[in-house]
Amino acid sequence: MQPNLLSEKFFEKAKTLIPGGVNSPVRACKSVGTDPIFVESGSGSWIWDVDGNTYLDFVCSWGPLILGHCHPEVMAAIRKETERGTSFGIPTWNEVRIAEMIVDAVPSIEKVRLVNSGTEATMSAVRLARGFTNRKKIVKFNGCYHGHADSFLVKAGSGVATLGIPGSPGVPEEIVQNTIAIPFNDKDLLSQVLDKEGDDVACIIVEPVPANMGVVLPDDDFLPFLRKITQDRGIILIFDEVITGFRLGRGGAQEYFDVLPDLTCLGKIIGGGLPVGAYGGRTDIMNYIAPDGPVYQAGTLSGNPIATAAGIKTLEILSRPGIYKKLEEKMDYLVEELKVLAKKYGVKCTIQNIGSMMTCFFGIEKKVRNFDDASSSDTKLYAEYFRKMLKNGVYLAPSQFEAAFVSLAHSLDDLEIALEATDLTFKDLK
Numbered sequence: 001m002q003p004n005l006l007s008e009k010f011f012e013k014a015k016t017l018i019p020g021g022v023n024s025p026v027r028a029c030k031s032v033g034t035d036p037i038f039v040e041s042g043s044g045s046w047i048w049d050v051d052g053n054t055y056l057d058f059v060c061s062w063g064p065l066i067l068g069h070c071h072p073e074v075m076a077a078i079r080k081e082t083e084r085g086t087s088f089g090i091p092t093w094n095e096v097r098i099a100e101m102i103v104d105a106v107p108s109i110e111k112v113r114l115v116n117s118g119t120e121a122t123m124s125a126v127r128l129a130r131g132f133t134n135r136k137k138i139v140k141f142n143g144c145y146h147g148h149a150d151s152f153l154v155k156a157g158s159g160v161a162t163l164g165i166p167g168s169p170g171v172p173e174e175i176v177q178n179t180i181a182i183p184f185n186d187k188d189l190l191s192q193v194l195d196k197e198g199d200d201v202a203c204i205i206v207e208p209v210p211a212n213m214g215v216v217l218p219d220d221d222f223l224p225f226l227r228k229i230t231q232d233r234g235i236i237l238i239f240d241e242v243i244t245g246f247r248l249g250r251g252g253a254q255e256y257f258d259v260l261p262d263l264t265c266l267g268k269i270i271g272g273g274l275p276v277g278a279y280g281g282r283t284d285i286m287n288y289i290a291p292d293g294p295v296y297q298a299g300t301l302s303g304n305p306i307a308t309a310a311g312i313k314t315l316e317i318l319s320r321p322g323i324y325k326k327l328e329e330k331m332d333y334l335v336e337e338l339k340v341l342a343k344k345y346g347v348k349c350t351i352q353n354i355g356s357m358m359t360c361f362f363g364i365e366k367k368v369r370n371f372d373d374a375s376s377s378d379t380k381l382y383a384e385y386f387r388k389m390l391k392n393g394v395y396l397a398p399s400q401f402e403a404a405f406v407s408l409a410h411s412l413d414d415l416e417i418a419l420e421a422t423d424l425t426f427k428d429l430k
């Protein structure tokens with residue numbers, strides 16, 4: 001391992017020009033007590049930093065790269081599309097093709113609108129839900145992250161949780177007054193809240209499998225309960241599948257658990273590593289968006305031909321047989337062996353996984369069902385684990401409250417390498 005001299009130099013310079021030196025807060029690696037590496041390139045399951053170090057990557061750009069870095073077919077599709085132009089602001093056939101792929105794959109989506117990020121997708125879906133129902137309030141769950149739009153910055157997950165920010169200055173109280181945040185998996189409290197305020201609630205937005213407080217599974221009856229209670233009360237149910245979409249299967253969590261929401265938000269994987277988001281759902285609701293309906297939402301670069309080319313190729317590859325089974329088998333194996341190592345070295349932790357994503361919560365030996373449980377994990381120990389794994393050549397999310405992903409590019413040999421690094425790390429964890 002080379003010293004990270006160039007990364008350090010770049011970060012010093014970056015801090016003079018970019019707030020915190022980064023364009024998204026968690027990248028600064030503050031919670032794990034280190035400075036970021038600067039990356040130069042990636043290939044398959046590996047990344048290289050500017051100092052010439054190699055790391056096995058379990059972040060995969062925070063989820064989008066389910067095929068790994070620089071998948072040859074995706075790269076070829078991007079190259080080919082680039083030669084035709086970069087952006088027109090005029091309809092292109094790619095937009096129709098990817099829309100058809102999304103509608104075919106995701107059970108509840110009948111019509112879909114493309115945007116440029118997950119944040120835009122959730123923000124627009126909530127505006128649509130409010131416009132359609134003519135109600136103001138929204139319900140979200142503590143520790144779920146839905147991007148950084150004003151309404152969602154109440155007990156949010158991901159970087160907000162990592163940095164311990166309760167809400168955010170700059171978000172007027174009048175706005176968050178309309179956001180009701182309650183614990184995930186808490187049916188009783190949700191019933192009580194809706195008994196009182198249900199008539200004012202436009203939507204419930206939820207990560208059907210939260211992955212932004214670490215991976216947390218819904219109780220067996222939780223998602224069906226959400227479906228029923230929203231249906232009974234004319235509330236729109238929004239699944240934020242920005243992470244789970246095309247990850248737990250082509251149909252996302254809604255297919256996996258067989259619970260269909262009214263609206264779905266997508267992002268990450270559907271852009272194949274380029275900036276794309278989408279929201280879609282019931283035709284009657286989607287027709288309420290401009291230009292057919294009164295709810296406004298627009299985007300200069302939305303449906304960008306290059307981004308959609310990367311997305312189309314990615315979704316096409318994901319539709320080939322056996323892919324999701326392979327991904328899940330890899331993660332199951334990794335988790336099983338991690339549990340063995342934790343036991344061997346007496347490392348207190350709970351590992352939760354589904355499909356190709358998992359989180360190892362340090363310092364906890366019970367099921368993590370909500371954000372309070374997740375928050376009780378030993379983040380100092382996670383920080384030490386992160387730094388030692390990095391030294392041992394494995395790149396993990398620089399926060400306890402995120403998921404680790406395996407991609408199609410992670411080979412069995414890669415998993416063995418990761419397990420050896422974990423063995424070394426656990427051996428000398430305090």
Ligand SMILES: *Cc1c(COP(=O)(O)O)cnc(C)c1O
Pocket residue numbers: 116117118119120122145146147148207212240241242243267268277
């Ligand atoms: C990443 C994420 C978002 C935000 O997407 P961006 O592209 O970062 O704006 C929203 N919801 C969930 C569940 C996410 O994981």
